[in-house]
Amino acid sequence: MKKNIFSKIMLLSIATTAILFTSCKKDDDTGGDNTPTKGTVKLEFEHKWGMNLVPFSMGVDIKQPKTGDTLKFTTLKYYVSNIKFKKSDGTWWSQDESYHLVDASIPSSLIISIADVPIGTYTEMQYTMGVDSIRNVSGAQTGALSTANGMFWNWNSGYIMTKAEGMSPNSPSGDYALHLGGFQGEFNVVTVKSTDFGGEVLNVSPSATPQIHLVANPAKFWHTNPGVKTISKIHMPGANAKQAAKDFYDGIFFDHIHP
Amino acid sequence: MNKTLKISLIFFVLIFISSCQTSEIEQPEQTLGLFYPDYVSKPVYGFEKNKLTHDGIQLGRMLFYDPILSSDSTISCGSCHAQAHAFADHNMKLSIGVNNRMGLRNSPPIFNLAWHPNFMWDGGVNHIEIMPLAPLTNHLEMNESIVNILLKLNRSQTYKSKFLQVFKKDSIDDQMMYYALTQFMGSITSFESKYDHVKQGKVAFSSSENRGYTLFKTHCNSCHQEPLFTNFSFRNNGLDSVFKDLGRALITLNHSDEGLFKVPSLRNVALTYPYMHDGRFRTLEEVINHYTSGIKHSKTLDTSFFENPIQLNPN
Incomplete structure (x- = not known):
């Protein structure tokens, strides 16, 4: 009899322990079987130059076809955020904490790795060039949004969403610096971009890592704005920043998907 | 002891050990609240994500007084924000x-x-x-x-252990540094002035203080609004007719904001001389003289100076 009670207690203990162990599992585990339900997508930014989309390199003299300026880029950095994919059933998947800093001087930053995308077929994507207004007014952040990246204005709070700097003999000061930002009112540069995959599909599976190629064209900073002889420095939100950012962001396009 | 009982006990112990890693034995430090009297509105910064703790405030204070935060280790926050002057500079017009x-x-x-909606004379932050x-x-x-500051902090065993204690993270990042500084600076409050004691019914104003309070309520309270003694607005108080410093307009790019600066609180005002954004007035008397007879006209001059000119001697 006594032994029976102990056995019951023991059984209860085992059961409770088992429950607690299970309850400690992470939410993203999928119950019993171990079939993966998620995959990784890579998003690559490729830089090409001018109307003919010739290869673009940092640190070499390159001619801007429209203004005729000779430019040598030393810095090209921009934020890409809030990445979303549209499934073929019409539903959207959004990446959590989706803030990425692309830095043309750091090759690894040109390829954004997006993990934990549910497996399936996707036909469109949406992403934001810049950082949404809420993160511009929410105090200290981490990761890509850390102030250690030098992409936050110290005197006029807000992210420098795109930074392009370099040397040019055509600039009166010998250099140029375009610090483009602004998250409110008429000078808001935050730009949401949508693109379908032009008939191609994005197949997310555990066994492959498809890579979406987007092309960005830094010559577009001067698509509308005059050359560096007239505007060599942009250091705050305003009409010049808005125009340069708009032209650069408008010029980003979907190229292809590596399955 | 019965063998089965022993096993049962082991399982019971296991339950507690295994009941999720988050329930560590460690007791979290008690979070503190910001004290303020009931006649003061709720602060805009509530320390929700950045929990105010004794250790956090101490760490922020240590950073505040540490010159290694400057490029040549000569200047700390405290160099230009001295406690003896309500954390303004040591009576310097401009800081070095x-x-x-x-x-x-x-x-x-x-x-x-914690009550300020924005910071700096032009509200840019x-x-x-x-x-x-x-x-x-x-x-x-x-x-x-910021990169160098983080390098220096992460090189210091003292800082590493203090940050670990407060934020439970091994590597110091800029958010942790800002959080700690905010805990120190945000917990400095002024609610023990004579004014507060009068508000709380503990003491009474003298007759001359009462006359001053009446004048204040007539002429100053619209901008230097009680009980914080600022409404945090931006105003052109008639310092210049041509602006050397465009003030608020540098941030908004609006011409109508040229020559406007943030209204400072009048709390601790006797300690914070010299006055105005450029420290041009050495004494409070000079400030009063400005408001009674020194207002300079310009297109952005605050209208309150037309409607309600300060007349300290109406007779």
């Missing part, structure tokens, strides 16, 4: 940064910051947590990069 570089505006005092970014990196002030 590294290499004797002269700043552009008068250092404001530090108190009741929009959040208390990233406020330190400006003086830390401005080349006229502490002239250091």
Whole structure:
């Protein structure tokens, strides 16, 4: 009899322990079987130059076809955020904490790795060039949004969403610096971009890592704005920043998907 | 002891050990609240994500007084924000940064910051947590990069262990640094003045203080609004007819904001001389003289100076 009670207690203990162990599992585990339900997508930014989309390199003299300026880029950095994919059933998947800093001087930053995308077929994507207004007014952040990246204005709070700097003999000061930002009112540069995959599909599976190629064209900073002889420095939100950012962001396009 | 009982006990113990890693034995430090009297509105910064703790405030204080945050380890936050002057500068018109570089505006005092919707004379900084970014990196002030500051902090065993204690993280990042500084600066409050004691019914104003209070309510309270003694608006109080410093317009790019500066609190005002964004007035008497007879006209002059000119001697 006594032994029976102990056995019951023991059984209860085992059961409770088992429950607690299970309850400690992470939410993203999928119950019993171990079939993966998620995959990784890579998003690559490729830089090409001018109307003919010739290869673009940092640190070499390159001619801007429209203004005729000779430019040598030393810095090209921009934020890409809030990445979303549209499934073929019409539903959207959004990446959590989706803030990425692309830095043309750091090759690894040109390829954004997006993990934990549910497996399936996707036909469109949406992403934001810049950082949404809420993160511009929410105090200290981490990761890509850390102030250690030098992409936050110290005197006029807000992210420098795109930074392009370099040397040019055509600039009166010998250099140029375009610090483009602004998250409110008429000078808001935050730009949401949508693109379908032009008939191609994005197949997310555990066994492959498809890579979406987007092309960005830094010559577009001067698509509308005059050359560096007239505007060599942009250091705050305003009409010049808005125009340069708009032209650069408008010029980003979907190229292809590596399955 | 019965063998089965022993096994049962082991399982029971296991339950507690295994009941999730988050319930560590460690007791979290008690979080503190910001004290303020009931006649003061709720602060805009509530320490929700950045929990106010005794250790956090101490760590923020240590950073505040540490010159290693500047490029040549000569200037700390406390160099230009002295406690004896309500955390304004040591009665300097403009503050001196590294290499004797002269700043552009008068250092404001530090108190009741959790109530400020924005910071700096022109309101350019929009959040208390990233406020330190400006003086830390401005080349006229502490002239250091955030990357270097984090390198220096992470090299220090003292800082590493203190940050670990407060934020439970091994590596110090800029958010942790801002959080700690915010805990210190945001917990400095001014609610023990004679005014507060009168409000709380503990003491009474003298008859001359009462006359001053009446004059204040007639002429000053619209901008220097009780009980914080500022409504945080931007005003052109008639200092110049041609502006050397465009003030608020540097941030908004609106012509109508030229020559406007943030209304400072009048709490601790006897300690924070000299006055105005450029420290042009040495004494409170000079300030009063300005308001009674020195107002200069310009297109953005605040209309209150037309409607309700300050007449201290109406007879």
